[in-house]
Amino acid sequence: MLDIPANKRLIVALDYDSQKEALALVKKLGDLVGFYKVGWQLFMTSHFDIIEKLAEMEKRIFIDLKMGDIPATIQKALQNMPTKSAHFIELMTLSGLGATVTAARQGASSQDLKFLMLTVLSSMDESDIKGLYGDHADLKKIISFIAEKAINAGCNGLIASGDSVRQIREQFGADPIIVTPGIRPAGADVNDHKRAQTPQQAIINGADYLVVGRPITQADDVVAAAESIISEIQEGLDARAAANKSKPTGNQNSIQEPNSHFATAAG
Template identity: 45%
Template sequence: MHDPRIIVALDFSSAEDALKLARKLKPHLCRLKVGKELFTATGPQLVEKLMHMEFDVFLDLKFHDIPNTVASACKAAAHLGVWMMNIHALGGRKMLTAAREAIPQSSNTKLIAVTLLTSMDQSDIADIGLQGKPEQIVMRLAQLAKDCGLDGVVCSALEATNLRQQFGADFCLVTPGIRPADSQVNDQKRITTPQQAIENGASYLVIGRPITQASDPLLMCQQLNSEIANLM
């Protein structure tokens, strides 16, 4: 079965813009990520339209609430039929376990956790009273996610090497902050090329502007796929 490694981030505020881009892409070359802005603006109807176009959808809403509420949200997302969804590992063991149990065993929906937001540095971590360096906290939260039966975590490609060594081949590592070697950095500080990310152990690469703002998004997608194809 074909398993596209690229997830295109649909960072738009309207269904029209998101669908316009989706029509230029092909489901066998990429999956699509719907985040908070787009989902808040367009709701599950857009997710259904994208799935109707045969795209796998990663619903990136980072649920973080009391266990019962998160469980209900995960159940609804699984019912919608998304390929993948995520929750915050900082919600704790009870919340993670409730989320895992809420997804029917018959469902193929992957459940992954966000550990620390990549925007957080040591001073942010101190502000909220967490102990240790970011990489130690990430490892601890990833271990918690694995213990609770989750399928993987979102991580930076720089963290992927350690996580892959620690958790083995089946743990899913989804890495944002990917930029083709010759592209602009924009506002991401910790970035890597698609090739580096795959070499570091990433399972899937979330890529936004380099594809969504390319003059030919499909061509860019094909180029990125061929860049990583010989690393598989």
């Protein structure tokens, strides 16, 4: 997957209150950025109209609604969702990982839609996990468990913070698509992301795509901000390629090239 250009790995989060604001940013960024995430904040005001408009502008779309419910509801929701223009959609599990993925696939209107399972929110750290599940809970073990169940159930990939990407790559190799949120340039405010990483480090760890919101959307110069992050992504790709060359054959799990069908799916 190292052949995917740096700018195509950047997913800009359209975390706005109105469609007008979101589309203004997309127009400003022009051809520099081709992939956008639509989450609850924008979706609640624009619904699927924003998805259709982004598709008309020939942009790739990541629908981040963290879909999780009983299987029947997930299946019907996907049947009623105009997902033909979308590329990625995020799932979370409330009723079993296998059942969730199966229901989503049965309901999807497009065979090209890639399902990504949320591991653990980037706003949660070890103390939050223990507060939620008890003192015995372990963040790394929970991420590993969810990742394994999701991949075995047929998910195309995972949503995982940068600090857990290497762990996932060591466990599964290069096949799963990994989309990493909570990305912050060096020295930037991490906001509510407790496990933030820089673009370069997340890519070095093995992330395929990076989701970036406020460092771009709240920047004085959004184009310059996006260009800077793309530059950091390229630095990460260069470092990853160099590491690949220096590693012995058969010892490249975290950075090796993916199988062909996953490369096609992610690209």
